[in-house]
Amino acid sequence: MRPKLIDLxxxxxxxxxxxxxxxxxxxxxEANLMALALTDHDTIAGxxxxxxxxxxYNIEIIRGCEISASSPxxxxxxxxxxxxxxxxxxxxFLARLRDIRNIRNNQILEKLATIGRPLSLETVFAExxxxxxxxxxxxxxxxxxxxxxxxxxxxxxxxxKDKPAFVPKVDLRPEDAVQMLHNMGxxxxxxxxxxxxxxxxxxxxxxxxxxPYGLDAIEAYHSEHSAVDERYCVDIAARHQLLLTGGSDxxxxxxxxxxxxxGKGGLRVSVxxxxxxxxxxxxxxLLC
Ligand code: AMP
Ligand code: ZN
Ligand code: FE
Ligand code: FE
Numbered sequence: 001m002r003p004k005l006i007d008l009x010x011x012x013x014x015x016x017x018x019x020x021x022x023x024x025x026x027x028x029x030e031a032n033l034m035a036l037a038l039t040d041h042d043t044i045a046g047x048x049x050x051x052x053x054x055x056x057y058n059i060e061i062i063r064g065c066e067i068s069a070s071s072p073x074x075x076x077x078x079x080x081x082x083x084x085x086x087x088x089x090x091x092x093f094l095a096r097l098r099d100i101r102n103i104r105n106n107q108i109l110e111k112l113a114t115i116g117r118p119l120s121l122e123t124v125f126a127e128x129x130x131x132x133x134x135x136x137x138x139x140x141x142x143x144x145x146x147x148x149x150x151x152x153x154x155x156x157x158x159x160x161k162d163k164p165a166f167v168p169k170v171d172l173r174p175e176d177a178v179q180m181l182h183n184m185g186x187x188x189x190x191x192x193x194x195x196x197x198x199x200x201x202x203x204x205x206x207x208x209x210x211x212p213y214g215l216d217a218i219e220a221y222h223s224e225h226s227a228v229d230e231r232y233c234v235d236i237a238a239r240h241q242l243l244l245t246g247g248s249d250x251x252x253x254x255x256x257x258x259x260x261x262x263g264k265g266g267l268r269v270s271v272x273x274x275x276x277x278x279x280x281x282x283x284x285x286l287l288c
Pocket of ligand 3: 066077191192
């Protein structure tokens with residue numbers, strides 16, 4: 001029997017992925033995934049469409065989103081899984097994060113102009129299919145404008161951390177990000193912890209700090225995690241009695257080496273992971 005696999009971390013055109021929510025779900029069904037979480041950055045605008053497609057293609061959809069917070073070592077990301085429907089507080093919170101994005105996008109464009117790479121906001125909007133706009137759209141606009149050949153070059157030369165047109169995001173404390181998602185009734189996971197360039201052991205310290213604010217799980221399985229990274233995450237989770245999550249962080253063409261469900265080829269996220277997350281929600285009396 002083939003293993004029953006899932007993917008709990010994906011992006012659509014509603015943020016910086018290249019597949020619409022429907023296309024994404026269709027591809028997940030094609031890849032024989034049993035469940036898929038759509039976790040766009042700072043928006044839940046794609047979830048209804050994904051759920052409809054989930055009915056059509058007979059695949060379980062988990063309503064999610066991904067938000068970023070600041071740390072001394074750069075951004076830390078959190079996934080909210082089973083985010084609620086029609087929740088004003090969540091909508092307002094995410095709208096504020098998108099406003100902050102828009103201010104930052106303008107600041108990045110100002111910096112690009114001063115180094116001889118002017119871009120209009122319209123050309124950036126033209127690269128976006130949704131309401132959450134960020135650096136990947138700026139990178140695409142730079143390719144279209146002929147300033148660079150590949151999106152990667154934009155991050156490497158201009159808008160990546162410490163590059164001339166880089167602008168950090170406005171501070172959101174990890175504690176506040178986790179607490180907000182937790183208060184909404186979401187299951188909160190620390191996304192791709194091992195992508196942080198921080199002193200060894202700092203992720204474990206952060207996990208200990210965030211546990212009281214409602215952190216539920218650690219994304220041990222991720223396209224960019226090595227087997228050693230996975231073991232490290234599994235170990236922290238065990239020490240802090242946290243659950244595990246896993247996903248590809250699929251973005252479609254925007255990160256073409258990462259494939260739905262399997263990441264760079266070796267990723268396998270078992271449905272057993274999902275069952276444990278659901279069991280915890282049931283224990284807490286939360287819907288899933
Ligand atoms: P932002 O949220 O606007 O800061 O943009 C961050 C997004 O850019 C994340 O979703 C990353 O996955 C994506 N990203 C980071 N580096 C690259 C890269 N070299 N090529 C394409 N996308 C990238
Ligand atoms: Zn992204
Ligand atoms: Fe992320
Ligand atoms: Fe992501």
